[in-house]
Amino acid sequence: MNKKSNGSLSFSVSKLARMARKRSTKTTLFCIIIVGVIGFGVFVPVFAPLPSLSSHSISHNHNSNRHKKLSARKFEITEDKFWKDGQPFQVIGGDLHYFRVHPEYWEDRLLRAKALGLNTIQTYVPWNLHEPKPGKIVFEGFADLLSFLKLCQKLNFLVMLRAGPYICGEWDLGGFPAWLLAIKPALKLRSSDSAYLQLVEKWWGILLPKVAPLLYDNGGPIIMVQIENEYGSYGGDKAYLHHLVKLARGHLGNSIILYTTDGGSRETLSRGTIQGDAVFSAVDFTTGDDPWPIFKLQKEFNSPGKSPPLSSEFYTGWLTHWGEKMAETNADFTAAALEKILSQNGSAVLYMAHGGTNFGFYNGANTGVDESDYKPDLTSYDYDAPIKESGDVDNKKFKALRRVAEQYGRASLPSVPPNNRKAGYGPIQLQKTAGLFDLLDTVDPVDMVESEDPISMESIGQMFGFLLYVSEYAAKDIGSFLQITKVHDRAQVFISCLGGRPIYVGTVERWSNQELVLPKVKCLANISLFILVENMGRVNYGPYMFDQKGILSSVYLDGRVMKRWKMLSIPFHNLNEVPKINPFSHVAYSRFIKVSVHKHLEQRYENASKEPALYTGYFTINKINQVQDTYLSFRGWGKGIAFVNEFNIGRYWPSFGPQCNLYIPAPILQHGENVLVILELESPNPELVVHSVDHSDFMCGSSKSNVHQL
Helix, strand or coil, X not given: CCCCCCCCCCCCHHHHHHHHHHHHHHHHHHHHHHHHHHHHHHHCCCCCCCCCCCCCCCCCCCCCHHHCCCCCCCEEEECCEEEECCEEECCEEEEECHHHCCHHHHHHHHHHHHHHCXXXXXXXXXXXXXXXXXXXXXXXXXXXXXXHHHHHHHCCCEEEEECCCCCCCCEHHHHCCXXXXXXXXXXXXXXXXXXXXXXXXXXXXXXXXXXHHHEHHHCCCEEEEECCCCHHHCCCCHHHHHHHHHHHHHHHCCCCEEEEEEECCHHHHHHHCCCCCCCEEEEECCCCCCHHHHHHHHHCCCCCCCCCCEEEEEECCCCCECCCCCCCCCHHHHHHHHHHHHCCXXXXXXXXXXXXXXXXXCECEEECCCCCCEEEECCECCCCCCECCCCCCCCHHXXXXXXXXXXXXXXCCCCCCCCCCECCCEEEEEEEEEEXXXXXXXXXXXXXXXXXXXXXXXXXXXXXXXXXXXXXXXXXXXXXXXXXXCEECEEEEEEEECCCCCXXXXXXXXXXXXXXXXXXCCCCCCEEEEEEEECCCCECCCCCCCCCCEECCCEEECCEECCCEEEEEECCCCCCCCXXXXXHHHHHCCCCCCCCCCHHHCCCCCCHHHCCXXXXXXXXXXXXXXXXXXXXXXXXXXXXXXXXXXXXXXXECCCCCCCCEEEECHHHCCCEEEEEEEEECCCCCCCCEEEEECCCCCCCCCCCCCCCCC
């Protein structure tokens, strides 16, 4: 998505009559012209480097005889309009991402989108979800794209498919698999780099043949396929874009409409579009901007007659980072901006119609003035969209946008479904299962990676979660100074002597990197240094998105480089992964294990509460019909991640805010006993209680950031 920031569609009866007369008087001439053009084409080479948007783009006569077979299944562009089966069509669409919604709720959310007045669904395809490891292809569960597309068709939606390979979308690394960052020599993502393109070819060679049977001309719902995403805001490698078009045409054929999306400025359109009539150039721009001068500019980047005005990302809200206030946009203002487009036969796709949730570790991040100005996204992707994170539609924005869509849509709208029922299951008492450092003795030494210098997460094959770096230094009579020049993203530092319990000494953060003072410790041997680094989500947009994780520089102790490191992966499982059998998850989900604590570990330290630890609790749902959506309130806790019934719900950080509660869809819960496991990194709630409540809460933290009011 871009980080820049009462007419009628129906033709009058008289106009239809005039069009009919034109058909009858020009049919013979049209056939003669077609025969002549075909004959000419036998002897004259094709000069256009790429096929056109439509197999019917030979003539631009301002008549509609090419649409005379109204029963023909065809979606095309001509006369600066979209045409569906021979009739002019206005896209009133919305983004709804299958990977941000529990699959059992896909139909529920799509029905709400239908009640909003949408006729088209737009969705990204995140490469990293479908190929989490090289060669491991996943199209099940949250990644069951084909089932989602077929469901869209069942509910009479058309689909605009954003196939990438880069998607942005506030999604980890813009949808690229993180393992691309471990390849040496380093790939040049989003470029003509041959090594990168070979991997794209391989991925699209899997993806595109799967979706080809679902193209509109083949009887499916897909009317358009997007090439890359807002490339004009990033680069200008036209050879790269042309190569993607060639790949797409090879798998999808010449009749499907390929499109690009770029910000509505001359600079971004010049860099990101493919001129000619091979690829349709759509635009996005800030909600509230006058759309029609931008649509006029859009026409300069499309062939004559091939530029239906389309805002392919009409922003209904905005994203929110940790530490900011929740983004909010005015409902009436948003609806009025949409009406300016639809009232003059323009088309728009709401971004977002329904945001959903960044489950697991897949949230993205942005950067500001430089790489260290790091801003990770919330677990919630509510986006202040008309269909809320939990599917709620009883809100002013939904009603205002529905009124506009109903006015300009051709079909009567279904009734608005009620909000889904939610339940609060009360307090959940947790028990500390194990401190993170208690588990080190259970780790197989072969799982430790050794290196003279710290290396990145990706380089040791870990893409998400946490990585523990361990080294040693000699004890001194005075304290020492520790400096980590470059850490992505957040490092908690501990020291210990002679196997004693590690003492927390401070945190080094990417966005406020400061030197740490290590306290004086009397020790007859070397002091162990532990640095627990959290990957908080890779940058998904802008010049700093090649975002490796872990310690990415030397570590300095009193100005001298520390050597001889051991690294231990603490990954946990991510969205759509089968939980791994490892000592961490085993302890977390065992009722009966009791971690043996040696006497010398029983000593209490002032900062003992800062030690990361696993906590486990159970709650019961007594009746099947009581299994409903809920929220977990983490007020009073510090920072961590939460799992319900082994499903990775995502991150919580109420001390930073604004998100206090994590949304738990009912399909994750079960009748009978449910288990909650959290990894608390800093300071547990003194009462060790998490509350199950029936509402969202975005009022945590003390941020003074401005609300994004568009």
